[in-house]
Amino acid sequence: MEKCSDFSPVIMGAATGYAPQKVELFLNSISRTNFSGVVVLFLNDDQLDDYKEYFGGRYSNQFELRFVITQIGVFSSSKSLNKYLQKAIRFFSKYIVLKEPKLKKDFIYYFAPPHVSRFFDYYNFLKLNNFTHIILTDTRDVIVQGDLNKLNQQGLFLGMEDKSLLLGKDSFHVKWIGDVYGKKYLSEISNKQISCAGVTFGDYQSIRHYLDIMINEFMKLPYYTMVRSNYDQGIHNKLLYSNEFSGVKLCQPLGSEIATLGVMNINNVVLNEDCLILNADGSIPTFVHQYDRHKGLEQSLKDKYL
Template sequence: MMRKAIITFGVGYGFEHIKHFVLSCKKFIPDTDIYMFAGKNIPQLEADCSHIQGVHFIPFKENFTGKVIAKVLSKMPSLQQKYAQYLSAKWERDPLRRTRIEALTSPLTQFMVKRFFLIKQLLSQLPHEQVMIADVRDIIFQYDPFATLQSDAIVTGIEPVANSESEMNEKWIRRTYSDAIFEQMADKNVACAGVTYGSRRAINQYIEEMLEETYENLPKIIDMLGADQAIHIRLFYYRLRGLTRHLEANGSGSIATLHFSDLTEFSVSNGRIENLTGQPLAVVHQYDRHPDLAVELRKGLEARQPVNQMAS
């Protein structure tokens, strides 16, 4: 049996924010290890999860020197830009020192980008053959998404709008790349960076290409919200060569991505959301954008006693 890992970030969250993610994962994917980066409340989270097997909390920490440099340079934009250009060039020219360069780079970036530096470090220490990178607060599981995963596959969800129809995604792509690059992707559906999973090889390649794009565009994306999303979209439409890329639309795959959905692609009953053919979705993302749905899914989960994890 292939070992499965889900890597996520719960910094600033209490148990109430991660509860439904964790319980649904351990019910429907019981043999999966959850690795969650968290903040100073790890002792409390560990106590809250003491009756649940396979949940590992990791302190969220960044390189001290890098943090100090980033803080000082934040008050000197021109030097900050030159420093970013230096790190970008150094990372490209000196592969043997990339670990050190990445530690210095991470504090320059917004949280959703910096997580990829930490994921790279963590994944190098894990033995798992199948890996998911996921948000935590707004995800609930309904069955095992890894069950039918191909060895060369990488999977993400797409939203029912084009990049040109999403003001925030358009802004992020234009700022991270250029107006010309945005025009190439304008008619593509938004690919959501909140859920990505695949074989270990596929996820390693995804992370490496995410960092390549980060360094190529680093001076433009210092502390910028949404750069990870722009890069994710570009990777799934134009990169990740050699992998089978699955961009799953609502109702047609294992992922439901609900921010822009009016829910007409689904039916909801008995605490579950299904596509119109009656197939439940493995990963339900952004369900909290629909308060009534959130109540029903959470009640449905809590009504079903998880197996093999909960203390009697």
């Protein structure tokens, strides 16, 4: 598994609710690299024809693009149900789960926000397919650049946010962690750096373990908590700082393979003559996440990849 000749990678991401154009920049960026593995996009059934027509065999000479049908997001995007009715159904479904606990996993998968449900799709896909290395990634606001063969490493690689914003100072994480684990626990990790769940990669065993831990935590938590909001990143951070994950490598923005730029000072972001984002030491991060938080940078990347 450690030899480059045995390197068999897969990139997986959910594209539910996105028009094909929303993930075009992501896919085009992969086509500019040396990646020759498999890219899997999880789609709802009503998206499939549009994606097939739009992308066709565009990338067939570079990598294999697979579309996998999923149910994530179908409930929340249903045009026949307004948001108040959706909320009521989520609330009352907890009584069904109380009577039939064996339905909990299926109900979380179907009724939870896509950020949560995608973990089940990742897990189920990996059970049925053999890959040595796995990349779990957002698709709308990520580009891939650089040498993907560098990902032929052991361990669990987690993207980190800029240290200027800590867990206890970010309103989203205050809510996510406070709602799920309480204010006392939040105060215990309030000075910790935020880990972003948007891009995660590693060898097969490390990613399978990560998904096991995440899904087991989903199942331990109250059902209604899991379907009420997109708490996945709060849970991801709780498990990180509880030392539940194994072989963790923290990927600092502009200092690793994952450049998470959301709260980064744009003056610290450097592009070379080929419009590639550079790390502080001049190396090229493999993944750039949240570039769209900086409109000038977003336009430069659109000019390059679209």
